[in-house]
Amino acid sequence: MDPRYNPQDVEARWQKFWNERRIFKVTEDPARPKYYLLEMFPYPSGKIHMGHVRNYTIGDVVARYKRMQGFNVLHPMGWDAFGMPAENAAIANRTHPARWTYANIEAMGRQLKRLGFSYDWDREVTTCRPEYYRWEQWLFLKMYAKGMAYRKESFVNWCETCQTVLANEQVEAGMCWRCGKPVRQKKLWQWFFRITDFAEDLLEYCARLPGWPEKVLTMQKNWIGRSEGAELRFALENSHEVITVFTTRPDTIFGATFMCLAPEHPLVAALAAGRPEETAVREFVDRVALQDRSVRGVEGLEKEGVFTGAYCLNPMNGRRMPIYTANFALMEYGTGAVMSVPAHDQRDFDFARKYALEIVPVVQPEGEPLEPAAMTAAYTGDGTMVNSGEFDGQPNRKAKEAITARLASRGLGRSTVSYRLRDWGISRQRYWGAPIPMIHCPRCGEVPVPEADLPIVLPEDANLLEGGRSPLPHLEAFARTRCPACGASDARRETDTMDTFVESSWYFERYCSPDYHAGMFDPAAVAYWMPVDQYIGGVEHAVMHLLYSRYYTRVLREMGLVDIKEPFTRLLTQGMVCKESLACPTHGFLFPEEVEGGGEGRTCSRCGQAVVVGRVEKMSKSKKNVVDPNDLLERYGADTTRLFCLFAAPPEKDLEWSEQGVDGGFRFLNRVWRLAADWMDLIATAAPYDGAPQDLPENLREIFAKTHGTIRKVTRDIEERFHFNTAISAVMELVNLLGTLEPGRDRGGPTASVVRLALESVTLLLAPIVPHFAEELWAALGHAPSILEVPWPRHRDDALVQEELLVVLQVNGKLRSRLTVSVDTPEDEIKALALADEKVRKFTEGRSPRQVIYVRGKLVNIVV
RNA sequence: GCGAGAGUGGCGGAACUGGUAGACGCACUGGACUUAGGAUCCAGCUCUGGAGACAGAGUGGGAGUUCAAGUCUCCCCUCUCGCACCA
Incomplete structure (x- = not known):
């Protein structure tokens, strides 16, 4: 074994090996449990960035881990290759979108391969190819x-x-x-x-996706935006026409004093036609239509409208309601018409005050009665009905249904549900x-x-x-x-x-049979692989991409092409990779390589001025706060790059980039390498320790127990919550402990066996994270490759059995002393020992304990 | 404004269902080995006082529940993300 760790050599060797053996190629195998691991495929923008590295490293660890667990793992990669940046680049560089795109795919593919990801490249899908989009x-x-x-x-x-x-x-x-x-x-x-046909279903199934982050489900639910209410019909004065409104507050209908129509509402022009108001209405409609949502969506826009000259009649009390057209009424929500109840809706209230329209309270809160003239804001809470004829005195919630039912019986309304989703x-x-x-x-x-x-x-x-x-x-x-x-x-x-977004709504199904010519995909392959067991990607796709994919899967189901409803069983949304931005007062944002010096004294390489350090934010080309993974790959190799991405923070958190952290990861790998090299001769012929823990001397038993404890912890951290940072910490602890043995001195007896067990375990546990490194060590330990074919290690419970316990002693809840006792010490004896403890007595000072609490195997708290 | 999440050393972050706060790593300090080291090894490293033993304080702020609170409850502050005239 080479005494020095040389990542470039090691990585090239194993990538070649994996490639030649086609080790990541998978096919359907009904005899084995499948696991479909998918990372969001990239847009081929030119280069891989750290966000991709992080996303795909997380995915690769899970893929390799599941593989070692015995799953038949589908782990594909492809290209979301249509889209506007290709057109922009084509114009800027006087090339063709296709050429630009295919060149980027080629370059990014090389980078991904350099990182050693375990993709089955035979399944590569490129969405701009006719074989893909024809389906x-x-x-x-x-x-x-x-x-x-x-x-x-x-x-x-x-x-x-x-x-x-x-x-x-x-x-x-x-x-x-x-x-x-x-x-x-x-x-x-x-x-x-x-998609609106599936609004209810998409919403309902949010409750059946326990593997998704709550945050994402909330966003999806908000996006769909279901609200219950009623459609009510208002007759126009002197006409057979009606205006239908959607309202969530039918209980307030007696307080409806005017009507607002969206400027695009088909009735607006007709109502104003031939009236003195016609010109004003047309001007208003034209003006609002031009600005429309681009400005109308912005908060705080002045509410304004114009009177159409027409009136409609309140179906409950016959009130003549002037019809306005108003900029806050949206054609694409509800029916484009709002029954305005200024006493109980803030927008209507503002509008009524502005145009001196009548305010009639119909829901009375407890206490002070509402006095229209004195009101400064709408009252939107619950209360008792007033000014509402026969409904007076009822709680407004009850009146909601009663009024809707009354109107329905007259053919003037019905309960309905409205969605925000378009x-x-x-x-x-x-x-x-x-x-x-x-x-x-x-x-x-x-x-x-x-x-x-x-x-x-x-x-x-x-x-x-x-x-x-x-x-x-x-x-x-x-x-x-x-x-x-x-x-x-x-x-x-x-x-x-x-x-x-259409292409990205079914690429995961295409991966199941990428070369299938008779249809979108081979139904048998999709039946085997789908749904995706674990999907991983950035939280920025929480609404659009995920919602569209869920919808498209439902469409495929209606067509009888798949029999699942939800494409992604579990979802992990990883945080962004951030970095401080650096700027020169003269030259603006600077790339890291345009800065000289370090720390406080950094200067612009062009003009020598002091660099202004900006806030830490998401890496982006415009801010130039980017780190090119190629630099890291050259200096440290793929394994260190991967290790750092995982170690720095748990996946769902944003990650602030720092170069020092990378050094730490590289040092760790070197430490493991040296440890293995130092022991290699001594353990060459030993078998991993397989005997009883009791047969080991104390220092070896500790290593034996720590090894199995580490196996358990790493397995749980990966399996249950993808916390690779703590998994790596645990392996570091084991390596640190192993470092306390000295190969020259601590030899003989079962030492070699225990050390071999520990080193093999470290190698196996690191295999998904730093795969090239692990392959190399595994081979050096005398095993035939590949480590990927080795089952994931299992911990031994008997190794973790402790003979002694550390019991913490508290007085009034404050830590005062510690006690080591054998596990079978009875509770009474532990309490007695605690009370007799010298430091404890110092703090009890002879006062007799009021209470002694014993938490099994943990602590004794003495209350005085 | 509404919704969701988060505030822990100089820094990234640990801490299972309330039970030793600060694992692991970075940075820093001292030492060893060295021609040298930005290599490696050893030791230290929350704050305050103290030479030290040790004591006190401490998880954004304030109250509370509890024998015991980073963890639970309430109020407040700050930050991040998402949505926003939705009738």
Whole structure:
């Protein structure tokens, strides 16, 4: 064995070995329990960053651990390869999105291989390849046939910069989530998936995902946003038309004094038509529609509206209610109409005060009666009904149902449930995405592409147009086609492409049979591998990606393609990798290599000015606070890099980067290496100790017990909570203890056997974490490779049996002394020993104990 | 504003169902070995007082429950994340 640890050699050797033996290739094996471990696949942006390293290291440890536990482990990797950055890069670098993407995949693949992850690379999936997206197109056709995919003209969030449509969840505070520019409203024909049909089911199943973090489930529930209420119908004055509203407070209907319609509401223009208010209404609607959600979503926007000139009638008391159109009424929630009850809703209250509308309290709280003129805020709590005719005196909660029932009996309302969740808009006016397989015929209208014509291949010889616009609509060879229904030659292909969240909604199923040609996936393979047993990824995907995947799985189920409902049994969301940002007053943010010196005296390498240290935040290219894993790989190797990522913090926590920590990990591996090298000759022919603990001298028995204790702790830490940091600590403790023996002096007897047991255990326990290192040690210990084929060690309970106990002695709850007794000492004797203890007596000072509490095997507390 | 989570040494972090606070590592200090070391080994390392034995305080702040609280309850402060005119 080489006396020096040389990670570069070791890692190259074992990566070659694994590769040649195709050791990570897996196939379905009904005889063995399966374990599907999945990490979120990366967007091929160019380079692996520390966030990926952390995510994939966590996954790899679990995959290797489960494998040693005897599971048939599926651990695949692939590329989420469609998307806008490829287009942006293509424009910036005058290349083609495809070329850029494939080059990045190549480069990042090499980095992942360098880290020694145990992927079955034969299953690599790349979503921008026609063999992949053709099945997405195929499913689109199935969904279209069932009405699950449809097209409608709608207001969409439009990003001028990106020239594309964004889903609601891709708009953050009115800004585009990608480029940060304001989003405005535009009316376009768009394709949608009817995810709202599954709103209730998706919500309900949140309760059946015990393996998911509570935080993520809460976000999903909030996103779906179920609320119970009623739809109520208000007749228009002098008309047969009605306005339907959704309200969660039907109990307050007697207090409804006006009506607010969303500016986009179809009735608004009709109501104002021919009235003096018409111009004002039109101006208002135009103005709000332009700003719409981009500004309307922002808090604190002044509530404003205009009177349409029309009135409707309150169905309970016949009150004439003026109809307004108001900027806070949203067309896409409920029915786009709000029955306004200023006494009991804050927005309505503000609006009423602003426009001098009447406030009528109908729910009276305990104590002071509500006096409209004196109110400074709406009362939103519970109370007793007033001003509500025959319902007066009832608790408002009861009146809720009673009033809804009354209106229902008159055909003017019904109980209903409303959701915040909207249908999933999947149309993108972009080039680098999967084409939507539809054809528009001047005579037949929307016509689906015949299945036999799939895939509709994205033409890769096209170039992006000015400003990054899609070339597809102008590419006659692509866009012009024959209508499959009537044969006319002047039909046009749909030139929108699909949201990339569609690809990531089923890639985990494709991994099960990546080369399957007869369908999306081989049903038998999916039946064997799915669902994913453990999914690991960043918390930033807590809502969109996970919700869409859950939905898509339900669609596949409706089609009879899978028989599961939930794709991911357990979910681990790992924290972000953070680092302080460094900036120069003149040159702005600096990369670490643009800084000279260390500690307080760091300076800008270009101008020599002192560097300004910014706050610790998520690593990002824009802040330049990034660490390139390649540097670490060159200096320390893959194993140290992996070790550090795991040791620094538990997975769910954010991790602040620090170079010193890496040194610590490297030192530890060197220590283990030296320890093994020093003992190697002495233990070469020994077998791991297998005898009774009682037969060992004290120092060896301690090592024996510590070894088994460590096996137990590491197993639990990995199995139960993925706390690799404490697992590694435990191994460090064992190594430290082993270091107290000296190979020259402590030899003979069972020493070699115990040392061998300890060293083999250390090697096995580290195998998932630092796999190359462990393979090398395992081979040096005389074993045939691979250590991956060795079963995970099991602890021996009899090794952990203690003969002596440490009992802590407290006086009035304060630690005063310690006592070591043999385990079979009876309670009375321990208490007596405690009371007789010299230090204890000093603190009791002769006072007689009021109470003596004994906690078995732990402590004695004497109360005086 | 609503929802979720978190506050522990100089730092990252340990502490199972209430029972020895600070495991493990980093940094730092002293020493050993050295031509040298940013290698390795040994020792120390929460704070205050004390040469020391030892004593007191201590898990964001304040109350409480308990023989016993980092852990449970209530109030407050700070931070992070998510959502936000949802009728």
